[in-house]
């Protein structure tokens with residue numbers, strides 16, 4: 001379905017920018033030694049859920065990713081968003097909480113790439 005292909009590509013492009021904001025924001029913050037949720041992480045997590053839901057629409061002319069893959073990505077994405085959103089005003093979060101955000105982000109990128 002060629003008419004929706006540009007829409008899918010724009011959503012994928014913004015999805016990758018959200019990934020860069022979330023992972024880049026988290027690693028940069030981690031390297032400062034102060035484990036605070038920064039706004040790049042917050043925007044990145046929100047962009048991932050919004051563009052991810054858009055990318056889950058049937059835009060591929062029948063060659064859709066499996067519903068199990070999409071459900072896994074959605075659950076992981078919502079977990080990351082909750083972990084970022086509800087801690088956004090804290091001066092610092094636990095190291096385990098911060099590393100879990102990074103780990104779940106990497107896991108969700110792995111699900112996107114390796115689950116075919």
Ligand code: HEM
Pocket residue numbers: 012015016019022045048049051052053055056065070071073074075076077078080104105106108109112113
């Ligand atoms: C932190 C959260 C997320 C990360 C790091 C992430 C990462 C990625 C990456 C790197 C890709 C590109 C894969 C490729 O083109 O080969 C991708 C694609 C995709 N993502 Fe996400 N994503 C996240 C959240 C979500 C959420 C919440 C959804 C909603 C269900 C979602 C749905 C999708 C879909 C449908 C694709 C296209 C997959 C395909 O064509 O097989 N993502 N994601």
